[in-house]
Amino acid sequence: MNLEQKIYKKLLEVPKGQITTYGELAKAVGLKNGQRAIGKIMNKNPYPVIVPCHRVVMSTGKIGGYAYGEHIKTKLLNDEGIKTENGKIKDFEKNVFRF
DNA sequence: CGGCTGGCGTCGT
């Protein structure tokens, strides 16, 4: 299975209302420091909508980027019950999902 | 808090 396939599959394990970081996701698929790689793949994202790439944020608690616009990502997160403020997760520690 | 460097896969040339 391709790396990206594994990434998408892992990401699907993240329940609605919870988020994860690029680093955690990277390690979950076998990468130690491949956060940027994750971002690259997410950016390609051949299955938008199916893959909730908006549930992935930076380890610092910031929202991070999004192929369709950071504001869209923020909106989607809020829609799932994840509060944000000034481009960063409000209750980051609480909503983080550990694999 | 801002800036610079490190590290990894994919894409384009």
Added chain:
DNA sequence: TACGACGCCAGCC
């Protein structure tokens, strides 16, 4: 096929 640039970061200074 090989090499360099890029991307929705992370971490240290």
